[in-house]
Amino acid sequence: MPANLKDVAVRAGVSVRTVSNVVNTPEVVAAGTRDRVLSAIEELGYRPNVAARALRRGRSEVIGLVVPEIDSPYFAELAAHVVRAAEARGWTVHIEQTDGSGPRERQLLDGARGQGVDGVIFSPWSMTADEVSRRSAAPPVVMLGEQPGVGTVDHVAVDNRLAAAGATRHLLASGRRRIAAVGVQPHLRNETARQRLAGYRDALAEAGVADDERLHVPVERLHHQDGADAMRRLAELEALPDALFCFTDQLALGALRACADLGLRVPDDVALVGFDDIEAGRYSVPSITTVAPDKERLAELALACLDERMRDHALPGRDVAVPHRLVVRESAPAPATPPASAAR
Amino acid sequence: MPANLKDVAVRAGVSVRTVSNVVNTPEVVAAGTRDRVLSAIEELGYRPNVAARALRRGRSEVIGLVVPEIDSPYFAELAAHVVRAAEARGWTVHIEQTDGSGPRERQLLDGARGQGVDGVIFSPWSMTADEVSRRSAAPPVVMLGEQPGVGTVDHVAVDNRLAAAGATRHLLASGRRRIAAVGVQPHLRNETARQRLAGYRDALAEAGVADDERLHVPVERLHHQDGADAMRRLAELEALPDALFCFTDQLALGALRACADLGLRVPDDVALVGFDDIEAGRYSVPSITTVAPDKERLAELALACLDERMRDHALPGRDVAVPHRLVVRESAPAPATPPASAAR
DNA sequence: ACGTGGCATTGCAACGTTGCAAACTGGTGT
DNA sequence: ACACCAGTTTGCAACGTTGCAATGCCACGT
Numbered sequence: 001m002p003a004n005l006k007d008v009a010v011r012a013g014v015s016v017r018t019v020s021n022v023v024n025t026p027e028v029v030a031a032g033t034r035d036r037v038l039s040a041i042e043e044l045g046y047r048p049n050v051a052a053r054a055l056r057r058g059r060s061e062v063i064g065l066v067v068p069e070i071d072s073p074y075f076a077e078l079a080a081h082v083v084r085a086a087e088a089r090g091w092t093v094h095i096e097q098t099d100g101s102g103p104r105e106r107q108l109l110d111g112a113r114g115q116g117v118d119g120v121i122f123s124p125w126s127m128t129a130d131e132v133s134r135r136s137a138a139p140p141v142v143m144l145g146e147q148p149g150v151g152t153v154d155h156v157a158v159d160n161r162l163a164a165a166g167a168t169r170h171l172l173a174s175g176r177r178r179i180a181a182v183g184v185q186p187h188l189r190n191e192t193a194r195q196r197l198a199g200y201r202d203a204l205a206e207a208g209v210a211d212d213e214r215l216h217v218p219v220e221r222l223h224h225q226d227g228a229d230a231m232r233r234l235a236e237l238e239a240l241p242d243a244l245f246c247f248t249d250q251l252a253l254g255a256l257r258a259c260a261d262l263g264l265r266v267p268d269d270v271a272l273v274g275f276d277d278i279e280a281g282r283y284s285v286p287s288i289t290t291v292a293p294d295k296e297r298l299a300e301l302a303l304a305c306l307d308e309r310m311r312d313h314a315l316p317g318r319d320v321a322v323p324h325r326l327v328v329r330e331s332a333p334a335p336a337t338p339p340a341s342a343a344r
Numbered sequence: 345m346p347a348n349l350k351d352v353a354v355r356a357g358v359s360v361r362t363v364s365n366v367v368n369t370p371e372v373v374a375a376g377t378r379d380r381v382l383s384a385i386e387e388l389g390y391r392p393n394v395a396a397r398a399l400r401r402g403r404s405e406v407i408g409l410v411v412p413e414i415d416s417p418y419f420a421e422l423a424a425h426v427v428r429a430a431e432a433r434g435w436t437v438h439i440e441q442t443d444g445s446g447p448r449e450r451q452l453l454d455g456a457r458g459q460g461v462d463g464v465i466f467s468p469w470s471m472t473a474d475e476v477s478r479r480s481a482a483p484p485v486v487m488l489g490e491q492p493g494v495g496t497v498d499h500v501a502v503d504n505r506l507a508a509a510g511a512t513r514h515l516l517a518s519g520r521r522r523i524a525a526v527g528v529q530p531h532l533r534n535e536t537a538r539q540r541l542a543g544y545r546d547a548l549a550e551a552g553v554a555d556d557e558r559l560h561v562p563v564e565r566l567h568h569q570d571g572a573d574a575m576r577r578l579a580e581l582e583a584l585p586d587a588l589f590c591f592t593d594q595l596a597l598g599a600l601r602a603c604a605d606l607g608l609r610v611p612d613d614v615a616l617v618g619f620d621d622i623e624a625g626r627y628s629v630p631s632i633t634t635v636a637p638d639k640e641r642l643a644e645l646a647l648a649c650l651d652e653r654m655r656d657h658a659l660p661g662r663d664v665a666v667p668h669r670l671v672v673r674e675s676a677p678a679p680a681t682p683p684a685s686a687a688r
Numbered sequence: 689a690c691g692t693g694g695c696a697t698t699g700c701a702a703c704g705t706t707g708c709a710a711a712c713t714g715g716t717g718t
Numbered sequence: 719a720c721a722c723c724a725g726t727t728t729g730c731a732a733c734g735t736t737g738c739a740a741t742g743c744c745a746c747g748t
Contacts, residue, residue: 004734015698020736030696050460051398052734055703060395062438069424071623076420080413083439092459094406094436095427115436116394224627257627279415280624283568283601348704359728364706374726396704399733 003044012040023048054116061091063306064117066108068100068125072222073250073278075123078144081299082121089303091118100221102126109138119306126188129153129317140309142302145192151317154305158293158324160192164199165206166326167273167291168245172207174335176243176271179204180215182230182255183222183247196247196275215241219251227254228261235262242270243332249274249281252288256331271332286330298322347388356384367392398460405435407650408461410452412444412469416566417594417622419467422488425643426465433647435462444565446470453482463650470532473497473661484653486646489536495661498649502637502668504536508543509550510670511617511635512589516551518679520587520615523548524559526574526599527566527591540591540619559585563595571598572605579606586614587676593618593625596632600675615676630674642666 005023009016014033021029022037029037040046054060065082067075079095086093094117098104105127112120119140122132132141133151143155171179181200185193197216204211217233219226227246231254234241246252252274259266266272266286274281277292301320309315328334349367353360358377365373366381373381384390398404409426411419423439430437438461442448449471456464463484466476476485477495487499515523525544529537541560548555561577563570571590575598578585590596596618603610610616610630618625621636645664653659672678 005736006734016734017698017736018696021697024736028696033696047455047459049399049734051395051404052703053736054395054460055393055399055705055733056735056737058703070414070427071417071421071424073415073417073420073624076417076423077415079420079439080415080441083414083441092438092440095423095439096436097424097427111391115391116398224623228627253624253627257629257631260629279568280417280597283572283597285601285604285629287601349706350704360704361706361728362726365727368706372726377726393704396733397706399703399735400705400707402733 002049003046004049005046007044008037008040008046011044012037059118059310060116062094062117063091063303064094064096064108064112064115064120066096066098066105066112066120067123068098070095070097073280074248074276077278078123078295078299081296082302085296085299085303089307091303098125100125106131106135109135109141112138119310121302121306124190126190128189128191129155133317140306140313142305142309144298144302146195147191147319154309154315154318154320156298156302156305156320156322157192158291158298158322160195161199161202163275163291163293163324163326164196164245164247165203166199167275167289168200168203169206170289170326170328170335171243171245171271171273171332172203172209174271174332177209178212178215178239178241179209179243179245180217180230180234180241181247182217182219182227182234182244183251184216184218186218193247200245222248222250224250224254224257227251227256228258229254231255231258231262235264240264240270244270244272246272246274249276249278249288249290252290252331253280253284256284256286256288266331267333273332277327282329284331289329289332290327291324292327293324294322346393347390348393349390351388352381352384352390355388356381403462403654404460406438406461407435407647408438408440408452408456408459408464410440410442410449410456410464411467412442414439414441417624418592418620421622422467422639422643425640426646429640429643429647433651435647442469444469450475450479453479453485456482463654465646465650468534470534472533472535473499477661484650484657486649486653488642488646490539491535491663496659498653498659498662498664500642500646500649500664500666501536502635502642502666504539505543505546507619507635507637507668507670508540508589508591509547510543511619511633512544512547513550514633514670514672514679515587515589515615515617515676516547516553518615518676521553522556522559522583522585523553523587523589524561524574524578524585525591526561526563526571526578526588527595528560528562530562537591540589544589566592566594568594568598568601571595571600572602573598575599575602575606579608584608584614588614588616590616590618593620593622593632593634596634596675597624597628600628600630600632610675611677617676621671626673628675633673633676634671635668636671637668638666 005016005019008019019037083093096108122141123144129147129151130149132153141153146157147155201211217230252272264270274288274290277290281288349360349363352363363381427437440452466485467488473491473495474493476497485497490501491499545555561574596616608614618632618634621634625632
């Protein structure tokens with residue numbers, strides 16, 4: 001049976017309240033008393049009971065991290081940063097997976113209410129900020145990824161449209177003209193995919209390249225398999241694309257695999273750009289050119305938002321931008337290297 | 345302010361205790377009363393306060409998952425299974441990262457005591473079962489990975505020695521004779537690495553192949569980079585190895601990348617076998633032959649152990665085996681395809 | 689000697705829930 | 719008519735902590 005405040009108090013010959021003070025506000029306790037209490041704590045191995053503390057204080061110092069799937073490299077890397085940043089604030093992190101299901105997203109968010117989390121970092125798949133805002137009783141929520149309307153929740157994200165345009169421009173600059181967009185999700189209200197498609201179109205329009213809808217490849221999920229399937233479908237077109245802008249690195253890695261199977265050389269025949277800068281893309285052959293969001297910053301900013309929002313529930317929804325950069329690697333090298341078609 | 349039992353009780357015109365009964369043991373409440381209470385719960389959006397419940401019951405229905413790093417694909421995939429299996433039991437999962445630091449492992453395990461977790465799934469890096477057992481005040485712990493002594497904690501793992509021997513035998517069967525072991529950790533008490541090395545040696549001995557210590561490559565961590573570094577070091581030997589048994593897929597993927605840089609063909613010049621069966625290894629070029637532990641089963645068995653141990657803290661330490669199989673892919677194909685050296 | 693102020697310590701109550709055991713209800717058996 | 723029983727419902731207390739406000743103590747100034 002673990003020791004409680006009372007056990008420590010008896011041992012140190014002080015009141016329960018004084019022990020509590022030593023634990024929480026040591027500066028108000030006289031040095032002598034403090035030392036005596038600290039030894040008693042040490043001897044008994046006392047640890048505050050978090051349940052009692054949470055009940056009394058009304059805060060648990062626990063936040064929820066709700067993601068589609070923790071085993072997708074992007075979310076795994078993000079989670080690592082979130083856990084580290086949370087720890088720096090003295091918070092612990094509960095992980096929940098929505099498995100990319102809308103109903104489950106709703107259910108988890110509703111459940112969060114009583115689940116003793118002080119706030120939630122939510123990476124939505126199909127829910128929008130509006131919908132989240134309407135669930136009034138829930139604890140503060142910070143959403144990852146852009147959102148169309150500004151509800152009563154914050155959202156923290158890279159400027160997906162700008163980033164996608166940058167990636168596409170990079171491909172255009174190296175002479176590619178038939179650029180596919182892999183990762184479109186027409187049936188879902190997934191704002192991130194929407195923005196990336198918009199950015200892709202911006203860049204095409206800028207360059208005066210026609211936006212060929214046959215090159216928009218929808219996917220169910222964002223796994224390797226979906227990227228591979230997408231590439232195979234593209235290979236069936238009468239004219240092959242000369243580049244793919246994949247909405248995630250995982251899709252790009254899947255497409256890369258399919259290229260190998262199809263006998264297509266990357267980047268010579270097809271250039272690939274991904275998004276997320278996951279570790280695997282740095283070591284693949286060829287390595288993946290990608291849009292790298294500053295994930296550490298993303299996590300830190302999300303927690304900072306949550307922190308403010310926990311202090312003041314009435315805060316209006318905010319829109320926080322996270323820096324990103326294009327990391328040029330082998331799958332879509334810098335323009336100096338023209339595509340094989342131009343070289344011949 | 346969220347509704348509590350009292351609010352519901354007032355609304356339904358019953359006592360607090362009856363509402364509690366409806367929530368916890370509906371079968372003892374008369375149907376009429378039950379319906380009235382349920383509507384009140386619905387109307388007020390009542391959710392039990394988990395902190396109060398945990399305080400009163402002495403159980404939080406939260407377990408901790410302590411891993412070196414959640415962003416390593418193996419741990420990410422494992423975590424996904426653990427979270428799903430925990431959810432099926434009505435538990436939530438609290439994630440902590442040790443960053444592969446011994447002191448942090450100890451600190452986190454000690455901290456777990458008061459942290460309101462009912463149990464811990466611990467994937468150790470350098471701590472042994474003996475050490476964990478000695479921390480008496482901690483909640484029940486189930487360790488992932490084999491352990492030398494049987495302390496008072498359970499451990500759930502594949503038979504690493506057997507699995508490693510199988511992987512090595514596969515390489516031997518296809519004619520490889522200079523097989524490197526990548527992932528040795530001599531300075532650490534990492535039992536998993538130890539067992540895999542032992543299995544590798546078993547297979548070599550069996551085949552009458554000398555165990556050349558120059559082919560044991562130590563690594564600091566298990567990242568892609570470490571695998572790539574290992575391969576580069578091996579390439580500096582006077583005689584190149586004709587195969588690598590990498591202790592994790594991530595190391596294998598790193599080695600694969602280094603092979604590309606060194607102009608070595610896989611599997612023609614060098615065959616690769618990994619361990620873990622992470623998703624990325626299924627889509628790399630070439631795909632990675634690997635030892636696949638049944639991760640879903642692993643998670644489920646670990647939780648089952650924890651469950652039993654939570655009911656009976658005095659249970660002796662157990663040793664639970666998880667099934668595994670060798671998945672043959674391109675990086676080390678079946679023996680039918682002899683290595684390039686033999687073919688010439 | 690006495691009031692004053694600052695510092696250190698304390699007791700009480702409450703957070704929302706559930707274990708326990710008692711109390712109530714209406715119907716049944718004698 | 720009365721005791722008894724099963725089926726429902728209830729009140730009280732306690733889990734371990736902390737907010738609040740009050741108390742005790744001591745040295746200082748007048």
